[in-house]
Amino acid sequence: MVRTKTALNLEVETCDQTIIHQDVVQRVGKVISNETSVDDVADLFKVLGDRTRIRLLRALYESEMCVCDLAYLLGMTQSAISHQLRVLKQARLVKNRRDGKVVYYSLADEHVMHIFNEAYHHIKE
């Protein structure tokens, strides 16, 4: 069931979806259609959208630390921390270096905290 009027701003029905503002939708559709970044941005925020990972980043902003330090600081299992650090590293939010048995983690770059600060400003409105 396809009902179409070509005039500006008139209703159109296609694929069970109603369009009220055809011109706007068409224009915006063209602009955002071939943007690959959308998924990447969502994935990055997905990584940042976890209490444990935010606490890890916040802690590492203060100082480089090893896994067991972080585990104690957050009151969590070494395993849990290690799992989350892995996620943060895959998102290139943290980096690590090895010194003997101990692995030290730190923030990957300043970008991380820029994002953090923007979020903070939004919250404090």
Added chain:
Amino acid sequence: MVRTKTALNLEVETCDQTIIHQDVVQRVGKVISNETSVDDVADLFKVLGDRTRIRLLRALYESEMCVCDLAYLLGMTQSAISHQLRVLKQARLVKNRRDGKVVYYSLADEHVMHIFNEAYHHIKE
């Protein structure tokens, strides 16, 4: 089982967690202990960490639109879009106004896209 040495940077074991750098952990612990913002930041990113919601924000950055426009634009159900707009509104990322039967959504403020841009920069590194 608690093994403690008070000297600097020596091992301590408490609550099944090993601390290698006691001084650092203690200092950082004090700094971040009473920060309430951590959960709020994580919650905000949690909202941003979804492909559909990011696409909605990206679209609304171009123009104010109604629910059915957005549904068509994203090729999704009106119900699904409405659900996600609700989440975005609760996070104060979008606002809406009613004009008769039609509800128009738009970005709440410029903060939203600042966060977005920072994320984008991190990705493009």
Added chain:
DNA sequence: CAAACATATGAACAATTGTTTAAATGGTCA
């Protein structure tokens, strides 16, 4: 080499989340 230790990994489980379907608001207009 073997024991000790810091960290990483895999499987499993509970909890959370996004979409669908169906039905309910809330508004307009004949």
Added chain:
DNA sequence: TGACCATTTAAACAATTGTTCATATGTTTG
């Protein structure tokens, strides 16, 4: 008022996710 329409809402389901437990790496040191 009553039919119609845009939107919202509730319940249900599948899919994803964070933590735990157990085990495996990899490094140091006796």
